[in-house]
Amino acid sequence: MEKHDVESIEIRGARVHNLKNVDLDIPLRKLVCFAGPSGSGKTSLAFHTLLTESKRRFVNSFPNSMKFFTERPAAVDVDRIFPVLPVFGLPQINPVVGSRTVVSDVMRLTDSLQNLFFSFAKELCPTHEMELEVRPVVDQLKSQAPKNIQGVGYILLTPNEFLRVFGEGFLPARSYSQKRKTIDVFNQEDELWEVLRFKWDNLGSIEKKWKELKLDQYRLNYQLFGEGFKRPQLLEFHFEKVCPKCDFESIPAVTVSAFSPYSALGACPKCNGYGAILIYDEKKIMDKDLSIQEGGLKLLNYGPFQDAYEELLKLLKKRKIPLDTPIKKLPKDFFQLLEEGQGQYPGYGELKRYLESKKYKPSVRIYIRQLQREEPCLVCHSSRLNKNIHHYKVKLKDKNWGLDEIMSLTVEEAYPLFCSTRALATSHEKRLFTSICENLKMAMEMGLNHLSLLRKAKTLSAGEYQRLLLIKYLSFQGTDSLFVLDEPSLGLAEKELEKLIQGLRNLIAQGNTVILIDHTEYIQKHSDHLIVMGPGSGKKGGEILYQGLPNEYFKKKEVVTWEKKKSSTKYPEYIEVLSPEIYGKTYHDFKIPLNDMTWVTGPSGTGKTATVIKVMANTLYKKIYGEWFEEEEFYSKGVKTGAKFEDVIVIASDLNRFTSRSSVGTITELSTVIRKHFLKLPVAKSMNLKEGHLSSNSELGMCPRCEGRGSITIEMQYLEDIVLECEDCKGLKIKPLYANISDGHMTVAEAYNLPLSQVLERIELTPKFRRVWDYLKILNLDYLSLDRALNSLSGGEKQRIFLLSKLLKNIQNSLLVFENISFGLSEKELQHLGTFLGDLIQLKNTIVIIDASNCFKHLANWKLSFDTKSIDLIPVKKD
Numbered sequence: 001m002e003k004h005d006v007e008s009i010e011i012r013g014a015r016v017h018n019l020k021n022v023d024l025d026i027p028l029r030k031l032v033c034f035a036g037p038s039g040s041g042k043t044s045l046a047f048h049t050l051l052t053e054s055k056r057r058f059v060n061s062f063p064n065s066m067k068f069f070t071e072r073p074a075a076v077d078v079d080r081i082f083p084v085l086p087v088f089g090l091p092q093i094n095p096v097v098g099s100r101t102v103v104s105d106v107m108r109l110t111d112s113l114q115n116l117f118f119s120f121a122k123e124l125c126p127t128h129e130m131e132l133e134v135r136p137v138v139d140q141l142k143s144q145a146p147k148n149i150q151g152v153g154y155i156l157l158t159p160n161e162f163l164r165v166f167g168e169g170f171l172p173a174r175s176y177s178q179k180r181k182t183i184d185v186f187n188q189e190d191e192l193w194e195v196l197r198f199k200w201d202n203l204g205s206i207e208k209k210w211k212e213l214k215l216d217q218y219r220l221n222y223q224l225f226g227e228g229f230k231r232p233q234l235l236e237f238h239f240e241k242v243c244p245k246c247d248f249e250s251i252p253a254v255t256v257s258a259f260s261p262y263s264a265l266g267a268c269p270k271c272n273g274y275g276a277i278l279i280y281d282e283k284k285i286m287d288k289d290l291s292i293q294e295g296g297l298k299l300l301n302y303g304p305f306q307d308a309y310e311e312l313l314k315l316l317k318k319r320k321i322p323l324d325t326p327i328k329k330l331p332k333d334f335f336q337l338l339e340e341g342q343g344q345y346p347g348y349g350e351l352k353r354y355l356e357s358k359k360y361k362p363s364v365r366i367y368i369r370q371l372q373r374e375e376p377c378l379v380c381h382s383s384r385l386n387k388n389i390h391h392y393k394v395k396l397k398d399k400n401w402g403l404d405e406i407m408s409l410t411v412e413e414a415y416p417l418f419c420s421t422r423a424l425a426t427s428h429e430k431r432l433f434t435s436i437c438e439n440l441k442m443a444m445e446m447g448l449n450h451l452s453l454l455r456k457a458k459t460l461s462a463g464e465y466q467r468l469l470l471i472k473y474l475s476f477q478g479t480d481s482l483f484v485l486d487e488p489s490l491g492l493a494e495k496e497l498e499k500l501i502q503g504l505r506n507l508i509a510q511g512n513t514v515i516l517i518d519h520t521e522y523i524q525k526h527s528d529h530l531i532v533m534g535p536g537s538g539k540k541g542g543e544i545l546y547q548g549l550p551n552e553y554f555k556k557k558e559v560v561t562w563e564k565k566k567s568s569t570k571y572p573e574y575i576e577v578l579s580p581e582i583y584g585k586t587y588h589d590f591k592i593p594l595n596d597m598t599w600v601t602g603p604s605g606t607g608k609t610a611t612v613i614k615v616m617a618n619t620l621y622k623k624i625y626g627e628w629f630e631e632e633e634f635y636s637k638g639v640k641t642g643a644k645f646e647d648v649i650v651i652a653s654d655l656n657r658f659t660s661r662s663s664v665g666t667i668t669e670l671s672t673v674i675r676k677h678f679l680k681l682p683v684a685k686s687m688n689l690k691e692g693h694l695s696s697n698s699e700l701g702m703c704p705r706c707e708g709r710g711s712i713t714i715e716m717q718y719l720e721d722i723v724l725e726c727e728d729c730k731g732l733k734i735k736p737l738y739a740n741i742s743d744g745h746m747t748v749a750e751a752y753n754l755p756l757s758q759v760l761e762r763i764e765l766t767p768k769f770r771r772v773w774d775y776l777k778i779l780n781l782d783y784l785s786l787d788r789a790l791n792s793l794s795g796g797e798k799q800r801i802f803l804l805s806k807l808l809k810n811i812q813n814s815l816l817v818f819e820n821i822s823f824g825l826s827e828k829e830l831q832h833l834g835t836f837l838g839d840l841i842q843l844k845n846t847i848v849i850i851d852a853s854n855c856f857k858h859l860a861n862w863k864l865s866f867d868t869k870s871i872d873l874i875p876v877k878k879d
Contacts, residue, residue: 006083009050009482009513013079017044017792018542024531026050026515031504033527034517036545037826039537039783039797042517043486047089048792050515051484052076054087075723085482085513090469099274099374100261102384103460104407104453106468108475109439114259114266116432117403121392123250124400125243132241132250137210138203140237144224149200151227154183155235156192161220165195165213173197176225176232183225192223192232200226251388259392259403261384268380268387275384275454280352281373287626288328292316296327297338299348302367311345312338373631382454383407396420412449415440435475442471445499447492447604455583459632461609461652463491463820474503479511489520490820491852493603501526519826520853525550538755538783560827562834562858572596575815575846578637580607580615587611590864590871594643597837597847599856599876602866608850609819613650615639617817621648643846647814649806651799651821664793665752665786667805668772670760671695674751674786677763678741689738694748696733703729733787757782768808775804778836780829799823812843822853834859 008025015021019041026032034042053076104110123132145153156176157165174197175190176183183194195215198206210216216239223232241250257263267273290296292313300309316323321334341347346354358364376382383390383404393400396417406414419437443449446467457465466488473483483504489497497520504514516523524530530553532546546553572593580587587607592598600608614632619639621629624647665671675694678684692698702708706726710733713723725731732739732749739749743762751759760773760782776782779800790798799821822830830853837847837859848864849856857863857876865872 009085010080010082011045011050011078012081014045014049015077016049017041018538019044019049020542022542022544024544024547026513026531027529028513029508029511030513030528031501031508031526032513032515032529032531033524033550034515034531034533035519035524035826036533037535037537037541038780038800038829040533040535040541041543042533044542045533046484046515046517047486049076049078050081050482051087051089053078053081054084054482055089057084058086085480087482087484088473088476090466090473090483090485090488099276099456099458100384101457102275102453103411103448103451103455103457103468106457106465107439107443107471109436109453110260112432112436112439113403113406114256116429116436117259117389117392117394118253118256119432120429121394121403122400123241123391124393125246125248126391127248128243128245129400130244132243132248134216134239134241137207137216137237141203141206141224141235144233144235145200145226146228149226149228151200153198153200153224153226154194155196155198156223156225156232157195157220158191159188159193161218162193162195165215165218165220178231181231192225195222248391251391253389253392258389259385266386266389268377268384270379271377271384273384275377275380275382276374277377278369278372279375280371284371284373285348286327289326289626291326292323299351299371305351308345308351311343315342315345380404381408384454407453410450410452411440411443414453415444415449439471439475442474442499442503443468445496445503446471447496450583450585450605450607452584459583461491461819463604466490467492467604470500470503474507476507476512477510481512483507483512483514484517485514486517487519487823488516489518489523489852490823491604493852494522496604497522519822521554525554536783537780540783558828560831562831573642575616575620575639575641575643577611577616577639580611580634580636582607582610582614582632582634588871591873592616592846592848592864593862593873594641594846595841595844596862597841597849597860598862598864598873599860600848600850600864600866601852601856603868606866606868608866610634612848612850613652613817613819617648617650617815620645620815621650624648643813645813645815645846647811648817649811649814650817650819651803651806652819662790663786664756664781664784664788664790664801666697667790667801669805669808670756670769670772671752671786673763673765673769674748674759678743678748678751681741681743683741693738694734694741701734701738703733703735705729706733708733752787753785755783755785759786768810771810772804772808775807775836778832779804780832810843811840811845813845815846815848816840817848817850819850820852821849822851822855827855830855830859 006028008027011022011024011026013021013023018039022041022045024045034046036042056075102110104113124130125132154174154176162172171188172186172194174183174194175186175188176192176194177187177190186193195213196206196209219239222235222237224235225232240252242248253259255265257265260266261268261273261275268275271277285299287296287298295301297309297312299305300312313323315337316334319333319337321330337345337347339348341350355364355368359368377384380387381404385404385407390402390404393402395401397420401417406417409417415437418433418440443451448464448467451460451464457468460468470485470488488500492500501523507514516527518524527550530546530548530550531544532553534541534543534545572595574591574593576589576591578589585607587610590611592612600612602608614630615634615636616639618628618630618632618634619636620641624645629648629650663671665674672691675691678694679689679691690700692700695701696703696708696710703710703726705728706712710726710729710731711723712726729736729739734748739747741748745762746754746759756776760776765773781797781800781804784793784797784801790801793801803818821833825833841847849860860876863874863876865874
């Protein structure tokens with residue numbers, strides 16, 4: 001069958017997670033959208049089946065030498081997928097944890113800029129802004145010749161150097177003999193051969209001849225001879241470019257790597273290409289508001305430093321320095337002793353040097369990083385680039401720009417520089433400018449105009465990072481590829497959604513297929529093909545409910561009826577945030593009502609997440625706990641409120657950093673409830689069992705053969721790894737003796753693997769966990785099992801599970817901030833969530849929701865509207 005004859009991707013017998021032997025045909029070269037309740041199987045089908053299996057087969061097509069260095073996905077439970085296309089996936093997370101990667105790198109702008117500067121930049125003097133030039137040969141010759149010299153002059157080379165320049169087939173007209181001490185007709189035995197002959201009163205011809213012979217390409221020992229010379233004189237020619245007005249000399253960039261922070265040639269030697277240096281933060285190694293007894297000397301709390309701490313206490317007692325006084329009130333000689341040490345106490349300085357000497361140990365590196373903070377590198381001005389290439393400039397809009405200067409701009413500032421009309425010399429230059437301009441334009445349309453090109457990728461929200469990857473994907477030039485995207489509409493306003501759809505259409509026009517998982521009605525209606533899964537979540541889902549044109553589905557779709565909101569007639573009190581400044585941008589003052597729900601909305605890049613979470617919530621968290629929950633550099637004139645919050649809880653959309661052993665049961669603590677239930681049984685008491693005996697994470701209970709994983713992976717060095725069910729525990733993870741203990745209704749293993757709705761209703765719960773059980777049902781999570789790994793959950797499920805973990809204690813009089821809480825939820829699920837949030841407000845909590853979904857106009861009483869010119873707080877109109 002020819003490739004172009006295939007009209008759809010056939011999926012047969014998909015059984016991953018809750019999928020019920022699904023058969024599906026996905027049309028090729030179309031925009032296909034998956035919809036349905038959270039947990040209905042959309043991610044299982046699109047990502048864990050189609051994307052994973054396509055990647056696995058693609059990697060298996062590599063030669064064995066490449067497979068060894070490539071992570072290979074495990075085979076998925078599906079009978080058939082045909083055809084298997086090259087696939088690109090976009091999950092809803094920001095996986096970047098390193099400090100080197102910046103925005104420009106993610107959107108593939110850095111490579112284009114490096115090529116532009118290597119190919120077309122000119123070297124300009126940093127002082128005089130004049131282009132560097134090679135000093136004329138005539139001027140260099142005059143400066144080295146005797147005064148008032150006349151007659152004929154000669155430039156000579158040794159025979160070996162002459163032949164190096166001219167080759168074997170060319171001989172000079174004259175040569176110099178040391179015996180004769182004169183120049184005469186060429187003799188091959190002579191020591192110096194003639195390269196050029198000239199008259200001292202007519203030097204104009206030398207420059208032309210020099211360039212014709214390309215003598216500036218060679219670093220040779222040229223010698224000068226003429227009338228009045230007793231012997232030839234060695235010449236020193238310099239062919240490096242220099243400033244015509246000063247002695248600034250060229251530093252040649254011989255490869256494109258000279259402009260790359262990822263190369264030893266191009267990286268700043270001070271910061272190693274990170275753009276920042278790490279220094280010990282005094283606040284992290286010492287809390288001056290605490291006393292020594294209260295643990296204010298944080299560095300000495302490190303286990304290996306206990307001996308040093310004891311020695312310091314002895315010294316302080318001898319000097320009668322109080323241990324119960326705040327450190328900031330201690331005398332100056334204390335701080336000198338603390339830093340420099342005395343006797344058996346080595347001092348802070350020596351302890352830090354000791355830690356640096358042990359950085360080869362991962363645990364020590366992690367500990368050191370906790371004590372440090374980043375400071376901008378003053379050598380490269382945070383550009384990450386070696387200062388040796390800062391003088392390379394490209395002319396943009398009548399101004400000369402260095403690469404370090406361009407990288408310091410925001411997307412919005414850089415766009416007009418490259419997209420203005422200008423005459424371009426070559427087709428290569430045109431391609432580079434076009435590529436840079438299109439990337440910046442797409443970033444503007446995606447609402448990323450506020451991002452600095454040097455902004456660290458790890459500081460981006462999940463939505464911002466996903467849109468940057470989208471820019472890379474949307475600039476893809478190719479055909480017959482598959483793109484699988486998870487909630488690409490997250491955080492986008494309707495105008496930005498229009499641009500997104502347009503970009504995806506361009507991909508499809510090239511002959512590619514795009515699959516989206518999205519709950520936004522706008523995306524669903526503008527897709528070519530809609531696949532709705534359900535009818536419920538977990539085991540109640542995993543089926544195809546509808547497949548076809550979106551218009552037909554929306555004709556029959558149930559309309560959600562929102563209850564009318566009850567608004568307070570009281571004049572509210574507020575949290576006031578004054579002049580917040582972050583990421584180099586200052587925002588307007590704003591305020592948020594207390595004991596109510598506020599919906600924060602506005603176009604991307606207007607500072608919603610930065611100001612509300614990283615400034616306001618971060619500051620209030622610091623007031624309660626004495627430390628930041630996010631280490632971000634920001635400034636504000638103040639965050640004022642009359643309320644005394646008991647807690648500040650932030651639930652962001654980027655919840656991906658869980659271990660492979662994290663499960664629903666561990667994060668909600670419901671596994672403990674199950675274990676205690678079974679430990680009450682007579683059989684458990686007779687065996688003298690402890691909680692660890694019923695846990696796959698404890699050496700007491702885990703199956704020793706598979707170490708509590710339930711399966712054994714056989715690594716095949718050049719073939720695909722083989723995953724087998726553990727023969728000892730039969731996949732139960734716990735030793736069979738304990739896993740099969742039964743209470744008459746279910747075994748321990750079944751309690752971990754059945755849906756929570758079937759497990760918890762049979763167990764006596766404490767008031768705390770009865771509340772958790774109620775929340776599970778309200779948040780539509782009761783279909784999950786305790787043993788379900790968190791890494792296998794969809795983004796919306798992760799968010800709600802994380803919220804549930806925070807609600808293990810009864811939250812009252814607290815600030816709760818939700819970012820993109822609508823992620824993965826349908827309108828009906830959001831309606832249930834609204835009821836839950838309303839109950840939290842009744843407990844005197846203040847709720848702030850940063851979300852682009854219009855559903856929150858039915859739930860919130862206040863709307864905080866961000867735009868580029870103002871931040872406005874307005875009451876939401878009642879239904």
